[in-house]
Amino acid sequence: MKDESAKIPQATAKRLPLYYRYLRNLYTLGKQRVSSAELSEAVKVDSATIRRDFSYFGALGKKGYGYNVKYLLSFFSKTLNQDEMTGVALIGVGNLGTALLNYNFSKNNSAKIVMAFDSDDSKVGKRVGDVPVFSMGELKSRLCQEDITVVILTVPSTAAQVVTDQLADTNVKGILNFTPARLNVPANIRVHHIDLAVELQALIYFLQHYSNEAENSQESIMKS
Numbered sequence: 001m002k003d004e005s006a007k008i009p010q011a012t013a014k015r016l017p018l019y020y021r022y023l024r025n026l027y028t029l030g031k032q033r034v035s036s037a038e039l040s041e042a043v044k045v046d047s048a049t050i051r052r053d054f055s056y057f058g059a060l061g062k063k064g065y066g067y068n069v070k071y072l073l074s075f076f077s078k079t080l081n082q083d084e085m086t087g088v089a090l091i092g093v094g095n096l097g098t099a100l101l102n103y104n105f106s107k108n109n110s111a112k113i114v115m116a117f118d119s120d121d122s123k124v125g126k127r128v129g130d131v132p133v134f135s136m137g138e139l140k141s142r143l144c145q146e147d148i149t150v151v152i153l154t155v156p157s158t159a160a161q162v163v164t165d166q167l168a169d170t171n172v173k174g175i176l177n178f179t180p181a182r183l184n185v186p187a188n189i190r191v192h193h194i195d196l197a198v199e200l201q202a203l204i205y206f207l208q209h210y211s212n213e214a215e216n217s218q219e220s221i222m223k224s
């Protein structure tokens with residue numbers, strides 16, 4: 001099997017966690033193989049896309065046999081760094097930030113929010129979802145101390161750029177941006193943008209205009 005994760009297209013890489021989660025369930029259930037049709041039904045990605053995705057990791061399913069679950073799982077787990085826990089920081093402990101802290105990705109054992117920051121003194125010093133909330137004055141030193149590389153941004157959009165600028169000179173390489181603001185970042189920082197209002201609006205629009213074609217469509221994971 002190839003270990004060329006760096007060459008996997010971004011759209012494929014985005015689907016990996018989805019495949020991983022399903023394959024882990026299969027493995028737990030004692031299943032040894034899975035067909036692309038079965039996978040397709042479970043993760044709602046068409047089987048041609050699955051076959052193409054899997055071909056990038058050199059996993060070629062055999063006709064009438066399908067894919068070896070254990071083999072794929074060990075590859076995905078390596079590629080997704082599942083053995084390593086990534087400590088994440090959250091900035092902005094408002095309504096959305098609080099929800100994410102309480103959720104804390106507990107079903108995913110590879111990423112965990114380990115610290116939070118807020119400019120509101122009444123929130124500093126508290127724990128939310130068992131995560132400590134620190135002042136913005138402590139941002140740089142705490143991020144560097146714990147070598148945090150990923151930050152979730154849930155501040156108001158008006159504060160997003162100012163806060164992002166404060167991440168300079170830290171080891172942060174990725175920002176999950178929940179604000180509607182488009183961020184200017186240096187080349188070494190990657191931003192993934194999740195605008196819940198836009199996603200909801202897009203879904204409603206699709207339901208209104210393309211309701212007949214909505215069946216089986218998993219927009220965000222199918223997008224390249």
Ligand code: ATP
Binds near residue numbers: 093097117154156
């Ligand atoms: P709440 O009502 O609890 O403030 P909210 O989600 O409606 O929740 P927002 O105005 O979206 O509030 O702000 C989200 C959080 O971001 C708040 O906790 C706020 O204190 C914090 N915040 C605002 N500006 C900054 C900033 N510059 N740096 C860090 N945190 C900030």
